[in-house]
Amino acid sequence: MSHAVSPLAPKSFPEMPVVDGVRMATAEAGIKYKNRTDVLLMVFDEPASVAGVFTRSKCPSAPVDFCRANLATGRARAVVVNSGNANAFTGRRGRAATELTAKSASEAVGCSIDEIYLASTGVIGEPLDATKFAGVLGDMNGKAKGDFWLDAAKAIMTTDTYPKVATRTAEVGGVKVTINGIAKGAGMIAPDMATMLSFVVTDADIAPAALQDLLGKGVGPSFNAVTVDSDTSTSDTLMLFATGAAKNRGQKRVEQASEAPGFAGALNALLLDLAHQVVRDGEGARKMVEVTVTGAVSDESAKRIALSIANSPLVKTAIAGEDANWGRVVMAVGKAGEPADRDRLAISFGDIRVAVDGERDPDYSEAAASAVMKGQEIPVKVDLGLGHGAATVWTCDLTKEYVEINGDYRS
């Protein structure tokens, strides 16, 4: 099953520079299909600092469990990502498969097993035959190279309609550093679930604790502020690696996140860029929706209300229908369970305020609002009039194509 490139896709890809200290290669291991690239290897010749955030699912995949355990070391030498099989809900055999994969990778790269990180995407509930990695990882390590980012992004695609890459630079203590990232999602292969994977690498020299702090802060307003259909994968994985190669150019190691504000800003921008690319490839998406809630009692409350709006099937179908249906926005505010006062609500689509003080805006022009809804980018703004809490989240519309992709693939 393949789909046309999303109409919301970026018009071009950025030039992806080399990041010193990381090399990549792909191969065909035959996990599910023959003659298809299905493994990505990332190698750090010097141990890199590592940070990660993972799905909050109570039923995580075996690779997620494996990564969480290794994260305690703070050190990475290699990452193995495969498609075709998610190694999720595979019980004891799933754990055995992660151990065997990590063993193959550690032998190929020459490091210990607890310096390996794994991610899998594809069929769930099927045992993953990890013996297939043993034959390819050594050769991949030999040919891995730094100028490989777009290929790497392509290799981890499943039903993504375009590869997702982003790059930024920052100064750390006067030394220029680079941050590159790739992501996949929110595509779907029958009968799999959508999964978001993202790997970000910088040549900055940053201690693991500081790196985890930076990633934890960056993920809230980016990957944790996007939703396609409110369904959380068992395998969502976002990892950040710092090779430390910039120390050769005089960069002093960052021990605390607060020492690198410029890096934090660049990292956050890159994470948001990748997160937006994931939404823009949302299944069946035709419109990119930015939901901004202001005037809430707290930022957390604003975010919960914004996600209630962004996850509402009735709001998302109205946007698919190009209907400025603010009644459904009121409904979604009301069901969020957060403090809200119906009679202080104001709602705008783009710059067109359609409701104010709990009533239809007397100056509201339906024609003007309809013009906003016909666009590809739909800003939905809600002011609660209660406090200073604010949040922005992003989603896409809910179209018949979403149902088709996820329900009709058997026909």
Next chain:
Amino acid sequence: MSHAVSPLAPKSFPEMPVVDGVRMATAEAGIKYKNRTDVLLMVFDEPASVAGVFTRSKCPSAPVDFCRANLATGRARAVVVNSGNANAFTGRRGRAATELTAKSASEAVGCSIDEIYLASTGVIGEPLDATKFAGVLGDMNGKAKGDFWLDAAKAIMTTDTYPKVATRTAEVGGVKVTINGIAKGAGMIAPDMATMLSFVVTDADIAPAALQDLLGKGVGPSFNAVTVDSDTSTSDTLMLFATGAAKNRGQKRVEQASEAPGFAGALNALLLDLAHQVVRDGEGARKMVEVTVTGAVSDESAKRIALSIANSPLVKTAIAGEDANWGRVVMAVGKAGEPADRDRLAISFGDIRVAVDGERDPDYSEAAASAVMKGQEIPVKVDLGLGHGAATVWTCDLTKEYVEINGDYRS
């Protein structure tokens, strides 16, 4: 816009007996359209005990606010329900409209304003012209009659594809009593939101506090255990009236819910019957889905997990696609945030167990599971293997027709 009768509709309507003490009539008040029945009046010639449960929305409609306030009296003489306008998000004018409607009804029936209950469904954000009720309510009171239940159910339909009625009998202290109910939902008229309204009347003599207790306990496993699309209306209203006419046949007044276990059982069965009818008329529904979760740490935890499954777009689209996609069920269990152990999960579709002990069931036959999925009634069973908590909820599948009804009505 009209749709064919849902394929999940009941094959016949029950004979609805008269309930002593309540009379009903409908009229054309011209709220939104000419020549369309749009008002229902229920009259209790003797004050009835009243109980109610309402939307949990933080942005409730004006009639919901009005009913909540009057409920303190515990007494009802009349109910006015209109379609065409939901009187929601109408600010101060909304409150004025409820007051004027209640005044007209109290004059027509000859009672005080705080004995009136109101419900509205239809367009939101449009001021409701309540002066239109003044001309019709007096005449309606004059012609109201007891043998009118199916007509009453038809009068409150919006885009429901069939009227929803149910009846039960019970014995209270050796005296036979009747319980009748009507409901509307989960239909939709552009640009309105779906709303669930239900009115239940018994001739039993039950004190208001006991009645509220009975209703509060009955709604949990019935109306609060069904979901079409996870979107909660601003106007959801369920009211229960006890006319007390059975006292003329020697029924001793019920002061405590515990005195009437037979009544409670019949009421709960009736509420479940009506709630199921609402799901069976879910927008675009082709399959009725019963999600049962057992083995949770508590009943509350089981219900949250069951609702996470029932509200998951990926589960609902898989069911629409007749796909026994248990991976998506695992995903929905995992995202619920409740205690769950991946390696103890068992999942069945109907009697076909597809997963056990955190892995695909080795004896699982895909053909047998597919046969279950082709049916109109889809039982989904999840055992968590942790404790004794259990819950059942009902939903429908998510089809392209749902998106069409809610998104494409402008085209």
